[in-house]
Amino acid sequence: MAAAEHKHPNYMAIFWYLAILTVVEIAVIYAPLPKVTIVVLLCSLALGKAALVAMYFMHLRFETRTLGLVAITPLMIATLLVFLLLPDGLAVAKRTVGVKAAVSAPPKH
Amino acid sequence: MSPSASVHSAVEPAESPLTPESWGKLGMWIFLAGDAVGFGVLLASYGGMRVTSADWPSPYDVLGINLTAAMTFLLICSSVTMVKALEWLGKGDRTKCRIFLFLTALGGAIFVSLQAYEWSKLIHEGLHINGNPWGASLFGTSFFLVTGFHGLHVTGGVIYLLSIIRYVTNRREPQASYNAVEITGLYWHFVDLVWIMVFTFMYLI
Numbered sequence: 001m002a003a004a005e006h007k008h009p010n011y012m013a014i015f016w017y018l019a020i021l022t023v024v025e026i027a028v029i030y031a032p033l034p035k036v037t038i039v040v041l042l043c044s045l046a047l048g049k050a051a052l053v054a055m056y057f058m059h060l061r062f063e064t065r066t067l068g069l070v071a072i073t074p075l076m077i078a079t080l081l082v083f084l085l086l087p088d089g090l091a092v093a094k095r096t097v098g099v100k101a102a103v104s105a106p107p108k109h
Numbered sequence: 110m111s112p113s114a115s116v117h118s119a120v121e122p123a124e125s126p127l128t129p130e131s132w133g134k135l136g137m138w139i140f141l142a143g144d145a146v147g148f149g150v151l152l153a154s155y156g157g158m159r160v161t162s163a164d165w166p167s168p169y170d171v172l173g174i175n176l177t178a179a180m181t182f183l184l185i186c187s188s189v190t191m192v193k194a195l196e197w198l199g200k201g202d203r204t205k206c207r208i209f210l211f212l213t214a215l216g217g218a219i220f221v222s223l224q225a226y227e228w229s230k231l232i233h234e235g236l237h238i239n240g241n242p243w244g245a246s247l248f249g250t251s252f253f254l255v256t257g258f259h260g261l262h263v264t265g266g267v268i269y270l271l272s273i274i275r276y277v278t279n280r281r282e283p284q285a286s287y288n289a290v291e292i293t294g295l296y297w298h299f300v301d302l303v304w305i306m307v308f309t310f311m312y313l314i
Contacts, residue, residue, distance in 0.1 A: 082153050
């Protein structure tokens with residue numbers, strides 16, 4: 001069977017987008033911004049880079065929509081897993097902050 | 110094709126409707142989806158351990174990001190050589206395809222070598238799988254587990270790429286190996302995609 005060829009997007013343009021986004025990621029960690037903003041920015045940039053690789057290098061943009069669903073399923077499972085872990089993680093984190101504050105506070109007599 | 114054969118194929122298609130080129134591509138996508146869940150679980154557990162730890166070290170202070178940024182750039186370059194190999198094969202130029210496949214494998218081999226150098230440097234500085242001088246012992250455990258799992262994928266990818274060069278060489282027509290090279294490319298780009306996530310979550314955040 002003759003293999004059907006895909007359209008070939010401008011790969012060099014995708015390469016430059018990825019390279020520039022990597023430089024922006026490194027610049028973001030040194031930016032004078034609150035930690036939460038930095039984390040949100042870094043997650044968004046990483047997802048953007050991953051989407052570029054999947055859509056153009058892996059040709060997902062030119063595949064059927066059903067195959068796109070196969071590809072996006074792990075992302076949905078991972079997101080669900082994060083939200084499952086989050087309540088427990090935040091509760092322990094709150095307790096840990098309390099323990100750290102108690103340790104650093106001077107003893108009362 | 111006889112009318113009866115045509116009716117039969119309409120009822121039971123010989124080709125996957127999801128990936129008209131081959132079942133192999135669908136198989137690789139399903140494998141990658143499963144593998145992505147594996148990496149997703151590792152990174153989510155890393156996040157969980159980090160949030161609940163009181164003395165988690167700052168990764169970019171301990172690990173350093175200059176070498177890793179260069180490794181990220183190298184992996185992005187190897188993804189470009191991979192798509193170029195497929196592009197040249199589509200144009201019927203098998204020699205250029207093999208050269209680009211070899212460059213991709215070389216990029217992967219250099220990546221693994223740099224990772225081995227990074228590991229030995231960090232181990233020498235005191236980062237171990239069961240402890241480190243900077244804080245939570247799980248920091249080292251998760252670092253070696255996640256980067257090691259990814260490194261094994263890259264090593265497997267290099268072997269896969271070298272095998273596919275031989276496969277391309279042995280086919281009579283360049284088009285006969287197009288599908289196999291595209292499937293190899295899916296694996297290699299996935300390894301790049303996972304590194305983008307690992308680099309962000311384990312080194313930058």
